[in-house]
Amino acid sequence: MAVRPPRPHRFDVWAALAGLSGGLLLWGLGLGVRRAGDPIVLFDGRWPLLVPLAVMAGCELLRRAAPRAALLTGTLALAADTMTQGSIATVVMYTDLVYAAVLYGTPGSARRIPWIAGLLSIAGTLVPYAVWRVPEALLIGFAIGVVAFAPASTGLIVRNHREAAQSARLRAEQTALLAEMDRTQAVIAERARMARELHDMVANHLSAIAIHSTAALSLDDERTSRDALAVIRENSVQGLSEMRRLIGILRDGSDDREPAATPTLDSLGALVEGARANGLDVVLDATYDSVPAPVELAAYRIVQESLTNALKHAAPGRVTVLLRRLDGGLDIRVASPYGGRDTPRAPGSGAGLVGMRERAALLDGTFEAAPENGPDGRLWVVRASLPVTDIAQGEVE
Structure with missing residues (x-):
């Protein structure tokens, strides 16, 4: 595959044309660096200096x-120019090549060229003076410093500033990217939190409404229908109350009314009574002392979702809810009769177990739910262990 030669930058084209035009103008006026007959001039006359001038313009x-090839070729052209009457335009274009080689070259070239130029300046100062022992010999090192070391140092300074600005820009972009990732993760986490809250609040009440409305429609008994409608109304009112609380959280205090309080473990008795009203035979055995608010809410929601699943899926029998405050944690166990039911009493989304597992994981706790064999038959047992430490308020809700 053919490799295309590098294409000159537009500014470089104009720089080459300007240098060549300036050199031709000086040549036309007869202005050179050295006079005809100078001992250093090996190629006398006006025409020989046009060759280094043209080569230097091509290097531009x-x-x-x-930049590296241009500097090497330009150095040879400058050496040839010193053997002619010389052109100031050739020297000026060479200083630009030194500057560009440091600024646009490789990092290695950018480090080496200023050092080489500096050493040449020192050598050009000391060696001629040591040989000729005249003050004018010091001008050779000064000329080398002006032509080589000064543009190389300038290019290095500009390159360092550009690299520092680019590094700052990259750090700013990375910071913005990390901030956007944090914002996205925060949004996802908030959506997951609200999804858990919505599911845990609504699923229990809607499941009870679905079950009792089915009973009211299928049984032709006035008393049973009235009892079912009473349960439906109670669950509707409680569901609306929970929704108002959630809406109050979403409003973030924009409404003058205060949202309802967050459920705590002290509300488990009312939760169990509601489950009994919905038709479950529930026994609560809870022993605990003060626990952080996030643990209270997580434990309440796990028990609530477990009772909801028992209402939808459990076989007839007793459901036991056990809470124990042990050293370093709060243990939860909810057991319900398992098996004997082909279809659930109410449809579900399948997100209940996922939500309970997420709540436990957010507190660095453990969660498991699986069937077990018990003395009274097959049971579906939900277990959770929530560490009780100094958890920041509001970490999980």
Whole structure:
């Protein structure tokens, strides 16, 4: 595959044309660096200096595309120019090549060129003075410093500033990217939290409404229908109350009315009574002392979802709810009769177990739900262990 040669930058084209035009103008006026007959001039006359001038202008075209090759070729052209009457335009274009080689070249070239130029300046100062022992010899090192070391140092300073600005820009972009990732993760976490709250609040009441409305429609008994409608109304009112609380949280205090209080473990008795009203035979055995609010809410929601699942899926029998405050944690166990029911009494989304597992994981706790064999038959047992430590308020809700 053919490799295309580097294409000159537009600015480099204009720089080459300007240098060549300036050199031709000086040549036309007869202005050179050295006089005819100078001992250093090996190629006398006006025409020989046009060759280094043209070569140097060609190197200017590659100052950005191939800075190293341009500098090496330009150095040879400058050496040839010193053997002619010379042109100030050739010298000026060479200083630009040194500057461009440091600025646009490789990092290694950017480090080496200033050092080489500096050493040449020192050598050009000391060696001629040591040989000739005249003050004018010091001007050779000064000229080398002006032509090579000064543009190389300038290019290095500009390159360092550009790299520092680019590093700052990259750090700003990375910071913005990390901030956007944090914002996205926060939004996802908040959506998951609200999804858990909605599911835990609504699923229990809607399941009871679905079950009792089915009973009211299927049984032709006035008393049974009235009892079912009473349960439906109670669950509707409680569901609306929970929804108002959630809406109050979403409003973040924009409404003058205060949202309902967050459920705590002290509300488990009312939760169990509601489950009994919905038709479950529930026994609550809870022993605990003060626990952090996040643990209270997580434990309440786990028991609530377990009772909801028992209402929808459990076989007839007793449901036991056990809470124990042990050293370093709060243990929860909800057991309900398992098996004997082909279809659930109310449809479900399948998100209940996922939500309970997430609540336990957010508190670095454990959760498991699986069938077990008990003395009274097959049971579906939900177990959760929530660490009780100094958890920040509001970490989980």
